[in-house]
Amino acid sequence: MQFPAWSESQALEVISRICDEPGPVLVTLQAVQTFFGYVPDAAVALIANACNVSRADVHGVLTFYHDLRTELPPEVSIHLCVAEACQSMGSREVMENSRKAFATNSSVEIRDAYCLGNCALAPAASVNGNLRGRVSAQSLVAEVAKVAMR
Amino acid sequence: MTIVYVPGDSAARSVGSDAVADSIALEALTRGLDIQIIRNGSRGALWLETLVEVLTDSGRIAYGPVSSSDVTSLFDANFMNGGPHALFQGVTDEIDWLAKQDRITFKRVGIIDPLSILDYEAHGGLVGLRTAIGMTADEIVEQVTQSGLRGRGGAGFPAGIKWRTVLNTSAEKKYICCNADEGDSGTFADRMVMEGDPFMLLEGMTIAGIAVGAVEGVIYIRSEYPDAIAVMNKAIAIASKFGWLGKNVLGSSHEFTIRIRTGGGSYVCGEETAMLESIEGKRGVVRSKPPLPAIEGLFGKPTVINNVLTLATIPAVLADGADAYKARGVGRSVGTQVFQLGGNIARGGIVELAFGITLNALINNFGDGTFTGSPVRAVQIGGPLGAYLPLSSSDISMDYESLLSAGGMLGHGGIVVFDESVDMAIQAKFAMEFCAFESCGKCTPCRLGSTRGAETITKIIDGVDVEGNKRLLLDLCEVMTDGSLCAMGGLTPLPVKSAMLHFPEDFDSRNGGVR
Structure with a gap:
């Protein structure tokens, strides 16, 4: 995914x-x-000031939520579900194989997700926010190739 | 012109329904055929997705599971007039799996165009709200109480009692909060309601607002549901333009507005007080109760907090009356339950039925056994904090009380099936790891106990002082249960202990960790 570079005025x-x-x-x-794909350090003070709270308050919220990130994401983010329903359909193996498949590809990250709400079509993953069902390492490789084509 | 339905539900999209819709549009264009494609919600038979339907003189005819490579052959088989094809499923309403259900909350899901108010009204929408506008606040709350409707998020607390508390608490401002942080693995009914029948949820929340005297509603939707967020935002805009949400609800003197808050990927924010903290923009740390949210909730004001399915059922209760709802179910579990069949299951999806069906009927009659074809070994009911049960418990009646006495809990109605390959010690360990990852950190037994629990189970798996560590683990479970404020730490021991109880062989000494 493409994001604009950090700019204080924006x-x-x-x-x-x-x-x-x-x-x-x-x-x-x-x-x-x-907007920016992540929350840079520089944003913390700006948000604290605008919201009239301490920087510690902003930092506390920033570090609590799994979604919030302090580094720019790579081109492709895969969230692979590793919760129970997907485990029952072999998500542990899919995770292992996917990690191997993308080990040398720095434009792809694989993160654990705990339920994407697609439990009847497990294993589930989301690729740059697009939900996929019945996934395998191979299907994820194909999916990433499609993203790269765009 | 022929109307073709191709679900836009995100589960259907996850197996290619967008490509199917595109292929149908292109093929129709090439053949010079006049069609209109409606992106409906899903009927809930997710094993048949993408389920394409065609409106014909004999009703809606279904084909599934369709992939985009099937489209040309469907046109060749004259599917637009219900022609025979390998994927032909017959009249949708007569598909056994659907015909045997008793749908109240899912009545319209998959049938209507989710964002058409006209379609919504044509299928019984807004009748409940119009009825409520003609009633006093007290009468509405009484109807909800009389219906016996219980909170469908998991706890099963009677909705009417909660509403009564908020109604009787005087304050200059009150809130209606819809908990759409459906984080339990094995559950997806809230998502499907929001994507497939969003106006029903808005109607339920508006009725709640009128009933307790709140003018503002918030829907807290988890970030993992981007499609649901998009559909709900559109639905709110449409309802506002239509004159239903806003200063004068459907021309009455009532005011009600709704906004959406997106979660931050935190499981514990599905706990109601952590959710309030999150809506207030803070860390999702659980609050002590009392005070109850019904008295001091969002921003310290009296707040009705209900799950999506609870609020979505309110319009039907008002439209058809409390007695119609109460007539279904068993004992104190009245009405219907939206069961969600997931995991290793051949025919997964939404099964809405009156309480009291057996687990066996759900898994075998509806689910048709496992996806892999090997025997069922374990079933987890009620999400990651629910018990693991063996197949021998399959005769239990699926209602709140029966499950409780069987050592489990119904929760949000999610049923996750595992086949013989499951290792229950690994599952127990995962329950602890999940708790360690998602704990808000407020209570020590949950924050630290979960990590110690995972370590202890690892020792058991590795064959280190197995009996001693089992005793230690049970002791730890007791501390977590008794010493945690909310269900995160309090119920994590449930999957662990039930796995140890029903599958003791998986916790015996092993040879190098191999069962």
Whole structure:
């Protein structure tokens, strides 16, 4: 996925659009991540200032939620479900094989997901946010090739 | 013009329904045929996805599971007039799997165009809200209480009692919070309602608002459900434009608005007080109760918190009356339960039925056994915090009380099936690891006990002082159960202990960790 490079002025614009919401810290962090792909260190002080909370408060929220990330994601993010329903259909093996398949590909990351809501078509994965069912390491390789074509 | 239905539900999309829809559109164009494709929700027979339906003189005819490579042959077989084909399933409503269900909450899901208010109304939508507008707040709460509807998120707390508490608490502001943080593995019913019949949820929340005197609603949807978030946002915009949400609900003096908050990928935020913290933008740390959220909830104000399925069932309760709902079920488990068959199962999906069907009937009659074809060894009911049960318990009646006395819990109705290849010690270890990963950290038994638990199970698997470590593990489970505020630490011992109880052979000494 492509994201604009960090810019303080653009960040302030994103933040100012949402920081008046009630309980603004999480939604503001989410908005920054949606725009830039991640939450850079530099954003923490800006958000704290705009939301009128301490930097510690922002840091606390930023580090609590698994979705929020402090580094730019690679081109392809695969979230492979490793929860029970997918385990019953061999997701542990799919994970192992997928890690091997993408071991040398730095443009792909594989992250654990705990349920994507596709439990009747397990194993499930999401590739850059697109849900896939009945996946295997091979099908994920094919999926990533499609993303690269776009 | 022929109407063709191709589900836009994300489970159907996950197995290629977008490509099927594109191929059908292209093929029709090439052949000069006039069709309209409607992206409906899923009928819930997920094993048949992509389930393509065609509206004919004899009703909606189904073909499935269709992949885009089947499309040309479907046209060749004259599927637009219900022609015979290897994937022909007959009239959709007569497919045995669907015909044997008793759908209330899922009545419209997969049938209507999810974002058409006209379609929604034509299939009974807004009748409940119009009925509620003509009633006093007290009468609405009484109807909900009388219906016996219980919270469908897992706890099974009577909805009417919760609403009554909020109604009777005076405050300058109150909230309706819909918990759509459906994080339990094996559950997907909330997602399918939001994607397949979003107006039903908005209607239920609006009724709740009128009933307790709240003018603001929040839906907290997990980030893993991007399609549901998109559909709900569109539905809110449409309902606002239609004059249903806003200053004057359907022209009445009632005001109600709804906004969406997206989760942050944290399982524990499905716990109601952690969810409130998260909506307030904070870390999702569980609150102590009391005070109950019904008295001091979101931003300290009285708040109704209900699960998607609970709120989505409210319109039917108001439209058809409390008695119609109460007439179904067994004992104190009245009405229907939306069972979700998942995991290693041949025919997975949504099975909505009155409480009281047996586990065996669900797994074998509806589910048709395992996907792999080998025998069922274990079933986990009620998500990652639910018990693992052996097939010998398959005669238990699926209702709150029977499951409780069988040492399990119904939870949100998710049923995950495992075949013979499952190693129950590994599953028990995973339960602890999951708790360690998702614990909010407030209670020590949950935060630390889960890590120690995973280590202890590893020792058992590795054959280190097996009997001593089993005793230690059970002791740890007791501390976690008694010493944790919420179900995360409190119920993690349930899958662990039930695995040890029903599958003791998997916890015996092993040769180098191999069973």
